[in-house]
Amino acid sequence: xxxxxxxxGLLSLLQDRGRFGQHHLGLTTGGPMDLEAFLLCQRLLGxxxxxxxIECSFGGLELDxxxxxxxxxxxxxxxxxxxxxxxxLWTSHRVQGGDRVQLGHAEHGCRxxxxxxxxxxxxxxxxxxxxxxxxxxxxxxGEKLAPGDVLPCRxxxxxxxxxxxxxxxxxxxxxxxxxxVPGYQQAHFPRLQQRRFYSSPWxxxxxxxxxxxxxxxxxxxxxxxxIVSEGICLGAIQIPADGQPIVLLNDRQTIGGYPKLGAALxxxxxxxxxxxxxxxxxxxxxxxxxxxxxxxxxxxRMRHIPLQSPPEE
Amino acid sequence: MQxxxxxxxxxxxxxxxxxxxxxxxxxxxxQVRAAAEAARAALQEDLIDLVPSYASLLVIYDALRTDHFSxxxxxxxxxxxxxxxxxxxxxxxxxxxxxxxxxxxxDLERLAREADLTVAEVITLHCATQxxxxxxxxxxxxxxxxxxDSRIAAPRLTTPRQRVPxxxxxxxxRQTAVYPAVSPGGWNLIGxxxxxxxxxxxxxxxxxAVGDSVRFVAIDRQRFIELGGELA
Numbered sequence: 001x002x003x004x005x006x007x008x009g010l011l012s013l014l015q016d017r018g019r020f021g022q023h024h025l026g027l028t029t030g031g032p033m034d035l036e037a038f039l040l041c042q043r044l045l046g047x048x049x050x051x052x053x054i055e056c057s058f059g060g061l062e063l064d065x066x067x068x069x070x071x072x073x074x075x076x077x078x079x080x081x082x083x084x085x086x087x088x089l090w091t092s093h094r095v096q097g098g099d100r101v102q103l104g105h106a107e108h109g110c111r112x113x114x115x116x117x118x119x120x121x122x123x124x125x126x127x128x129x130x131x132x133x134x135x136x137x138x139x140x141x142g143e144k145l146a147p148g149d150v151l152p153c154r155x156x157x158x159x160x161x162x163x164x165x166x167x168x169x170x171x172x173x174x175x176x177x178x179x180x181v182p183g184y185q186q187a188h189f190p191r192l193q194q195r196r197f198y199s200s201p202w203x204x205x206x207x208x209x210x211x212x213x214x215x216x217x218x219x220x221x222x223x224x225x226x227i228v229s230e231g232i233c234l235g236a237i238q239i240p241a242d243g244q245p246i247v248l249l250n251d252r253q254t255i256g257g258y259p260k261l262g263a264a265l266x267x268x269x270x271x272x273x274x275x276x277x278x279x280x281x282x283x284x285x286x287x288x289x290x291x292x293x294x295x296x297x298x299x300x301r302m303r304h305i306p307l308q309s310p311p312e313e
Numbered sequence: 314m315q316x317x318x319x320x321x322x323x324x325x326x327x328x329x330x331x332x333x334x335x336x337x338x339x340x341x342x343x344q345v346r347a348a349a350e351a352a353r354a355a356l357q358e359d360l361i362d363l364v365p366s367y368a369s370l371l372v373i374y375d376a377l378r379t380d381h382f383s384x385x386x387x388x389x390x391x392x393x394x395x396x397x398x399x400x401x402x403x404x405x406x407x408x409x410x411x412x413x414x415x416x417x418x419x420d421l422e423r424l425a426r427e428a429d430l431t432v433a434e435v436i437t438l439h440c441a442t443q444x445x446x447x448x449x450x451x452x453x454x455x456x457x458x459x460x461x462d463s464r465i466a467a468p469r470l471t472t473p474r475q476r477v478p479x480x481x482x483x484x485x486x487r488q489t490a491v492y493p494a495v496s497p498g499g500w501n502l503i504g505x506x507x508x509x510x511x512x513x514x515x516x517x518x519x520x521x522a523v524g525d526s527v528r529f530v531a532i533d534r535q536r537f538i539e540l541g542g543e544l545a
Contacts, residue, residue, distance in 0.1 A: 023362040023373075024349070025511070025519055026449045125513060135453050136494075137513075184317035184325070228337060229448055229457075231364025231371025233323035255366050255450035263320030288381045291321040295376055 001067045002152045003116065008145040009060025009103070014120060014138065017050045019128035023231065023254045030130030030138060031250050033057075033210060033273035034111050035266065036170065037075035039302050041113040044072045044092045044162045051119025052129045054145065056112045059105035068096045069116045069156045074164075076109030076172060076274060090164035091310045109172030109274035117156035132251055134211070163310035172274040177282045178247070180237065181291050182262040189222040189239070189261060196220060197261060202245065202281040210251040212238075213272060215281060219243025222259050229257040235264035237283075249273060265291050267298045314344070314392055316385050322361070322376035324384055326352070329368040336460070337368035339445045339526075340399070345370050346524025347398035351391040356384065365523035366448040367457075404524040406443075409491065409506050411482050411529045412537035413439070416544060417505035418482065424467050424501050436531055438462045439482075439503065444489065444527045454493035454511025454519050458527055461489050473499030478545050480505045482529070493519075507532075507542030 005012070015038070018031025032038035032055055042049050054061070059078045065071070072092040073080050080087045081102040087093055089112075095101065103112060122129045122140060131139035140149055186194065202215035220243045232238075236248045238258040247264055248256075249272075262285070264272065272281065286294075317325045328344040329337060348370045349363050356372070359379040364371035374384050413436045415422055425435045444458035451457075466487045474497060477483070481492040483500030492498060493511035506529075512518055521527060532540070 020361050023364045023371075024449060024522065026451065026453045026455055029362075126518075137453075181318065181321050183319050228329065228367045228369075229450070230325065230327075230366045230369040231319075231323075231373075233320040233371065233373055235320055253450060254364050255448055260319075263323065265321055288318060288321065292376055292380055295321060299377055 001155055002150045003120075004064040004066060005145050005147055005149040005151065006062040006064055006100075007060060007147060008149070009056055009058060011057040012061050012145040013055050013131040014052050014122060014129055014140065014145070014151070015055045015131060016052045016119075016124075016129045018250065019126055019130045019132070019138070022126045026254055027126055027135060027137070028132055028251055028254055029234070030128070030132040032113065033250055034075055034113070034270045036270050036298070036302060037111070038113045040090070040164060041072050041074040041115045043302070044074070044090065044164060044307065045070055045115050045117055046159045046162070047115065047118060051115065052122055053113050053115040053119055054151075056103060056114060058110050059103055059112065061103040061114065063101040063114075065095045065099040065101060066097050067153055067155045069153060070159050070161065071095045071101060071114070071116050073103060073112055073114050075112035076106035078106040078112055079104035088163070088310070090169050092159075092161045092163070093313065094161065110276050111274055116153045117159050118154055120151040120153050122152070134251060161310050162307040164305065165308055168305050170271075172271075174275070174279040176268070176271055176275060176279070177284055178268040178272055179265045179286045179291070179294065180262045180283050181265070181288050182285050183236075183260050185227070185259045186261055188224050188259050189220065193220050193222065194261070197245070198283050198285060202283070204275050204277050204279045204281065206277045208275070208277055210249060212246045212248040212252055213275070214244060214246045216244055220245065220261075224259055226257050227259055229255045232256050233263055234266055235269040237261045237264060247272060265294055267294055314348075314395065316388055319371060323371055323373045324381070324388060326370045326372060326388060327368065337447070341368040342445045342447055342524045343399045343404060344395060346404055346522070347395045348391065349523070350398065351394045352388060355387045355391055359384070366450070404446075404526055406526050406528070407521055408528050408530050409508055410532045410536070410540060411504040411506050412532050412534060412542060413482075413504035414534065417537075418503035420501040421503045424465065424484070424503060427467065428465055430464065435465050435503065438465050439489070440529050440531055446521050446523050446525045446527060449519070449523060452493065452496055456490060456510070456519075456521050458489045460487040463487065467501045469499040470501065473497055477502065478505065478543075480507060480510070480542065482506050505537070505542060507537050507540035
């Protein structure tokens, strides 16, 4: 009663919502980079939002199904084949023992979420199954998926198939405006430098991974280059001495000593994680109250968008 | 104590003096420790995570359950509690055994030579200070302790080592630490501690928390092996 990994692709990781309440031990959160695609995958399967799914970055995943269940893929616009037949993303599909699932390379976006009914049954560490490679925690052995890995899951023939209407599916382009709640260290950046930050186009560099996205553009200079190390939240925008911003994401270290301009909204950090090197980012400042409105609207939407019954297969 | 915006669901409680001449010391560490306890009690289910560090506590809250105003209001009200708790001291005192030797501390002899001290003097100085745990980070269970006697302070290696063994006791500038697991690292190695500093199968997984104090006790090779120490 499992799925078996034939090919893991470049980077496939088991993830639940993330590892919370452990920062005091130096443990980061991990969890899905694109929370929106992750949570919608759970809804399309009728799952609890904390079930364990696969996050596949840059495609290339192949699975052998050994159990009857529903399977759903959300996220990047990558071709999905079940037994060689093209299948829709954002749709749950009935699969059975002997089926083969192939996820190709994405044309837009770079991360997919692959789930089954009630997720994969792996033991949590520090309250979570989220895989963090740097810490060697979560997943099967604290490692990325490898050929031959067996992902246990329960059989199901009861759950209803569901589909996200095409009009509601996100489109992952090569440009994004990231909204930022300015932080108190902004005062260390002169007005002109702040203007430069908010008015320049930034390019996603090759150094963009689960720890953070490093951007390239006109250097931003503050009047300090280091601070006494302090806690770092999701989306924090660090400006190291070279003036090239780093947006810190799920696998960030929990403390750091670079000055920060503020923090990206979680909703936009999630969208950003679908960008690939070469994509363009703009930043826009918003107030904390406006940020909370965005957050509430987004989460309400994720919980309540009407799902439809997909055509018979 | 000042409250500062850090992000959509994060507030930083800072105990740093503006334009302070000295780095944060044991007083700030005690404030941070007291603030962590008070914030946990005040926010309860609204709290997601706390990150204590040198002179600050990052409070990460559930913005779908509460909002910035409510969190700031509740944290502001803790000032008296934190001050009272800080005055009471509080942190635990922990002793950690260390086998100081060239075979467990590859940089011990060089550090002594560059400091113009004997190896025995370096060991004595390292054991003489009661250190404060200022922060935990970099890697799971990695505790930053300060401040080492300025006579044995030493800059980080220009080229970090690919592999520092578990338990390695090390110095970087005026900080000292025990590597909780095998990892790359650029600190100067002076010995090894046989006691596990991070064990996912223990509760609690770490013997120390931010605000505790630590004293190192020199042990010999035989005792090191008896306590489960491993020689590389």
